Amino acid sequence: SYLDNTDNTWKLLGPGFLGGSSSGHSLAVYQDELYVGGQIALASGNAGQDIMRWDGTAFHPVGNGVQRNFNDFNGFSDVRGLVVHNGLLFACGGFRYASGVPAGGVAIWDGSQWCAPGGDITQGMGYGESLAFVGDTLFVLCGQYADDTFVNHLARYDGTDFIYTCSPVGITELPQPTTRPPVIRQTSEGQWQVSGLSAGQHRYVVMDALGRMVEEGLLQSGGQSLISTHGLSDGTYVIKIADDRAQRAMLIRR
Known part of the structure; x- marks a missing residue:
């Protein structure tokens, strides 16, 4: 503005x-x-x-x-x-x-x-x-x-x-994704579960409704990984998996 x-x-x-x-x-x-x-x-x-x-x-x-x-x-x-x-x-x-x-x-x-x-x-x-x-x-x-x-x-x-x-001068054509991104869902206990990660470690960030980063960490590939919500207040958050094109908004309400 x-x-x-x-x-x-x-x-x-x-x-x-x-x-x-x-x-x-x-x-x-x-x-x-x-x-x-x-x-x-x-x-x-x-x-x-x-x-x-x-x-x-x-x-x-x-x-x-x-x-x-x-x-x-x-x-x-x-x-x-x-x-x-x-x-x-x-x-x-x-x-x-x-x-x-x-x-x-x-x-x-x-x-x-x-x-x-x-x-x-x-x-x-x-x-x-x-x-x-x-x-x-x-x-x-x-x-x-x-x-x-x-x-x-x-x-x-x-x-x-x-x-x-x-870099070369100009704008190149964007590559198209070749793999499916991971899935992020909320468990019945209110934690965030991530599945479908590719091999290796993956940085994640959690942003609040104002776009501020309130949490970050590393997830391991294989099976399902959990992101704890215990330290977060009620509200809406966006979780992004840095290297795998995964992003989802989640609501915490206790």
Whole structure:
């Protein structure tokens, strides 16, 4: 939304964010356009994947956006921080790819393509929370590790050249899913049961009705996995399985 200073009221910006779990986390002005980052699902009908630009009339994609896994436009990812420095737009969040380029939590948009500085702050369940420059030095709030080094949630990029590798210019056709997503249901005891997971560990997140992440964890493949609801208050929540395109809204009422 935006504040219309002609009548001092808040108004909708275009269609807003489409999809029940879509939300915005960050804003920046770059090349005279408004960029918005967040948990924004392309599959829900939004113009971009986790990041879009507003030209004053409509939202547009920013390349192919960002993804947690390669070419995965259905799994959980987001853009949490945006900052402009030396003519480039820097983004951080819970992603590992930007338009197909490996980008471990930090990516750079130059106006036509995504680039990555190298390195990784998404090890384990890590992600970029916010970023800022002091002079020409980039600092990022993140998880506990950056490039296998314990940084205790704050990392400093010590490179001199931020552009390590870049994506092709343009927007490619989206891949079609080839496997069925897992099933999420509520048990008679009120817990959330997940079945049909593919091999390996799977990160899950729980969002409240305001789009805030209130819980996260790891599920194991095989059989059925349970997500406890004991620490959650009554209300509506969205559960997302990060790598398997599974998402469902659940109501807790005790």
